[in-house]
Amino acid sequence: MKAAGYQSRSCIAANQARACNERKICSPGCIFDRKQLTYKRWRLRQVQQPRRAMESYHSVAIIGGGLSGLYAAHLLKERFPDVVVLEAQNRVGGRIKQVHGMAPWPIEAGPEFVHGRNSVFVRFVEQQLGVKFGEKEWPDWWYFGPEVGGQGLINDQDVDDEVDKVHDLFGDCGDEAHPPPGRDQSAAEWMVAKGCTQRQMAVADACYANDFGCSLKQLGVREMIEENRCWDSGETYLLMDRSMGSVITHLARDANVRTSWVVSSISYGGEAGAKGGVRICAADGRVVRCQAALLTVPVTILQQGAITFSPPLPAAKTAALSRVRMGNVVKVVLSFSRRFWREDMYDVVCPGAFAPEFWMLNYPVTNPGAGTPHCVVGFIAGERADEVSALGPEAAQKRFLEQLDEIFGTAADPHPASSCVVKGHVVDWSKHLRTCTRCIIPHYYPPRAFSPPEPFVRGAYSYPSLGAELGDRAALASPVAGRLFFAGEATNEAINPCIQGAMQTAERAAAQIRAALDAVAVTAGAVVRSKL
Structure with a gap:
């Protein structure tokens, strides 16, 4: 759904046509057919704009249009109607993203399972979107190959004492x-x-x-x-009755989002403070001034110096940044012409195998005729994901097929996976979400299709990091100078990297911003009264 005020138009700029056709929010720099302008001519017009037109002022600016950033905007909009979200990518959602065309429903490239019913995420989507959840027990099944006992496929209820x-x-x-x-x-x-x-x-x-x-x-x-x-949050694994993208669409619908807005520097002291608090500069020269800035970017963006700060961030925060880590995740998605696994099986944990876990899920059909309903998603994280990343997408798909043949093969059907595979898709979060889709049926090799890289993620999610100290997450979350605020799953003091953990940090940061700006308003009022 488009933001309020947008008309249905066909976009011809910056390869945005698909976003418009799918009724997603357009970039503010969208060029429409009725003007018949080329993207090159539009960019020239933007360069020629007076510098004054490239600046704007807002009470609150949120850097990052992922779940925590959009939810914070939702919480702050009533109190600060001019709140703006600055997103570096040409889309919103951050690490919530889908793969289309593999199945008659979107496949989640990012988070999919909801861990525990007692969470702000569950309450929000049930109340705001009417989402229904299905409950799953986890682990579901195990596979023990020859290197780890050789028991084969075992239901979790039948595992041994070890x-x-x-x-x-x-x-x-x-x-x-x-x-x-x-x-x-x-x-x-x-x-x-x-x-x-x-x-x-x-x-x-x-x-x-x-x-x-x-x-x-x-x-x-x-x-x-x-x-x-x-x-x-509880131990139950939950699955939504729709894509995670529906939550992002709902939150973005009424938000003032500026996409392709790459923040390069933030000034929050000295002259910047005298003129309104915080000065945020984009790589292309655009400027946003605000009283308070909320950073919800992945921790890797701050660690790698993608944004410079003046003055520099406090030593306690930079020390915490040096110790908290974000891991990599690779998802290998394969679609098949038939189902070769048990109908009551949805997840398999595989100690010692190429893919330590994989799942086979079904959702309501949203795109009839697309792909097949028989898809398997392999989930590989950490150092193992880095090794898979080095293999390349085709080798990763081949290894995963071999694993599935080993697990489900029988004397009558020794290669059930490789004999009916239709298409493969690899999502590698360390490579800035550069993904590869290609049919891997031996007799048919269409051209590879790579989605554009997204260099503003650089990892999957943070984890309990070796060497991190107990106060590090609080240091990451701590406001700076009453002007800079921080949210996102890595700033969760309970070390909760899940989607509800990200939303909890948005609630905390929104409350901090309201309190800080209310205090500024009270102080300003007192100064005015003293002059009278």
Whole structure:
């Protein structure tokens, strides 16, 4: 749905035609057929605009149009109607994105499962969108290959004591004391110290570390314990009755969003403060001035210096940025002409395998005739994802097919996956969401189709990081000078990287901004009265 005031028009600029046709919000720089202007001529007109037209003033500017940024705008709009969202990409949603054409419904490139019913996300989408949720038990099934016992496919209810002990170990880790400051240990070291077997390590790596978005070697015990203590969303896995994109569309509908607005620098002191608080500069020279700026960008953007600050951010914040990590995730999506797995099976955890977890989900049909309803999504995170990224998309698809043949093959049908595969698609979040779709049926090789890179994500989500200190998430969340505010899942003090964790940080930041600007208004009123 378009924002209020937009008419239905065909866009011919910046390759936006598809966005318009799908009734998504257009970029503010959209050029329409009725003017018959080329993109080149439009850009020339923009360059020739007076500098005054390239500046605007707002009470609040939100940097980042992902879930936390859009939800913060939703919370602030009534109090500050001029709130603006500045998004670097040519679309909104951030890490919420879909792959189209693989199935008769969108495949989620980003988050898909909702972890726990007791969350702000569930309440919001149920009340605002009428979303219905289906509940899933997780884990569902396991596959143990020859290297990890050779039991084959097993339902979670039938796993052995070794697996149950891993569940107990991670489920009860919140009862343990935090490692002393400066002496964190990895989950791999922690398990070795507890006498865990190599098979148990493989189970934990596939079931827990991969779910956290990292490996056992990257998973820090200090933040893992804190996450366990703070988790209050519940253990049920939920699936929406529609795409995650519907939530983004709803939030963006009434938001003032400026896409393709790449922030290069932020000044929040000295002269900038005297003229309104914060000065935000884009790479192309545009400027936004505001009383308060909320940064919801991925932590990698701040770590890699994509935005410069004047004055520099406080030492405590930069120190926390140096310790909190965001992992990579690769999703390998394969579609098939037939279903070769059990009808009651939706998820399989595979210790020691190429893809530690994969799932097969069905949604209401939204695009009849597109793709096939038989899709499998492989989920690979952390160091293993980096290794898969180095393989390339075709090799990753081949390895995943071999894994599926091994798991589901029978004497009568030894290659059930590779014999009926239709198409493959790889999403690699470390490569700025550069994805590859191609049919991998041996006798048909159409041209590769790459979606445009999106260099403003640079990872999947943060995880309990080895070496991070207990106050690091609070330091990331802490406002600076009463003008800069921070949200996004990495700033969640409960180490909650899920979608509800991102929304919780938006609620916290929105409350901080309201309080700060209300205090400024009170002070300004007192000054006026004193002059009278």
